[in-house]
Amino acid sequence: MKTFTMTVAAFLIMMVTGCKEEKPAPPPAREVEVTDPATGIISLRNYSIDDTIYIDGKLYNYSCTFEPVESMPVLINPQGLEYHESRVSIDIKHEGSNVFSKTFYKKDFADNVPSDFLKTSTVVGVNYNFIKREEDRSAFYFIITVGDPDETSDNMAYPLELKVATNGTYTIRKAENLETEPLHPGLNIDPTEDAV
Numbered sequence: 001m002k003t004f005t006m007t008v009a010a011f012l013i014m015m016v017t018g019c020k021e022e023k024p025a026p027p028p029a030r031e032v033e034v035t036d037p038a039t040g041i042i043s044l045r046n047y048s049i050d051d052t053i054y055i056d057g058k059l060y061n062y063s064c065t066f067e068p069v070e071s072m073p074v075l076i077n078p079q080g081l082e083y084h085e086s087r088v089s090i091d092i093k094h095e096g097s098n099v100f101s102k103t104f105y106k107k108d109f110a111d112n113v114p115s116d117f118l119k120t121s122t123v124v125g126v127n128y129n130f131i132k133r134e135e136d137r138s139a140f141y142f143i144i145t146v147g148d149p150d151e152t153s154d155n156m157a158y159p160l161e162l163k164v165a166t167n168g169t170y171t172i173r174k175a176e177n178l179e180t181e182p183l184h185p186g187l188n189i190d191p192t193e194d195a196v
Helices: 002-021 115-119 130-135
Strands: 033-035 042-044 047-055 058-069 085-094 097-104 122-128 140-147 157-164 170-174
Touching: 042 058, 047 122, 058 122, 058 140, 085 140, 085 157, 097 157
Parallel strands: 085 122
Antiparallel strands: 033 042, 047 058, 058 085, 085 097, 122 140, 140 157, 157 170
């Protein structure tokens, strides 16, 4: 009985020691694209961004959704890879009411992107322009990028600024002063309270 107890104790010590030495696996890197095994066509991964912001003293909620579109014709990038087109949907609400809601495809940027480039590119990302958020809290400023969907490509990309007014009108132009990561926490605070 004593031998059995010592064997069980030794086994438990080995298990505990083994558990302590086992390191957790690092989190997997976020995949930005996925290939359909049947067709070989590549899709960029979908994602969403939701946040709140004070514009002219009123609290708004905006959401951006980026997603591939399998129902559109496939594009072939300069490297010869086949990709599904992508699109971006932006919704802005104030107190539950829609202020702005639109889905953007690459054709919506034909006035800002050369037509030859547009043929082999698609919408590749969306985010809020946080530098503009610091400079101007009278409108919403988003960055929508059109480019080669292959992230390893050295081909050019076109970051475009979408400015949305509180009445729902919008303009698109080449983005010049942009930053798509928050400069500091608490950017959804009313700017009139910032000085407090």
